[in-house]
Amino acid sequence: MKPMDRLLALSAAGLLCLGSIGCGPGDASGGPLAFELFVDQATPTPIASWQVALMSQGSRSDCAQLQTSCLHGQVTKDRLVRLTDSKGAEHPAIAFPASAPSGGTQDVGITAAVGTDYKLIIEALSADATPQLLGTSCTPLPEGIRSGTNKAVLAEPLKLFSPPLTCDPRWE
Secondary structure, X not given: OOHHHHHEOOOOOOEEEOOOOXXXXXXXXXXXXXXXXXXXXXXXXXXXXXEEEEEOOHHHOOHHHHOOOOHHHOOOHHHEOOEEOOOOOEEOEEEEEOOOOOOOEEEEEEEEOOEOOEEXXXXXXXXXXXXXXXXXXXXXXXXXXXXXXXOOXXXXXXXXXXXXXXXXXOOO
């Protein structure tokens, strides 16, 4: 069994630090968005990657409903805040390979526009050719992202699916 096979049922304790110490300053055109994914237990299917999306008009959507299926099938692309990856390319959602050791954390970062009333959606994806949805986390960010220093936010735990959902979670 590979290490990833036994560590990932997770309580997606994502730490979101927006423009705070160690994350860099933000500005009106976009602020840094860094968070940690903490892995604390195993899933039946290994998590291959994390897909991160930032949804606008967050108060219009219920997290419990958003965690019933792939975000891709529930909201339109125009509800997602464009995220900038480390290479400067914009995407509706960004996927990161899962690489946290058991009981460890994984740091990832994106750049997002300053705004309010967001929801942070983190989806755990399988390694299948068409990824399956293994779990999802939905965290309201009512204060959104501001330029300068932002409060650290702890992401909500993943809701796991057993068996995995067969919807295609990818946006691109």
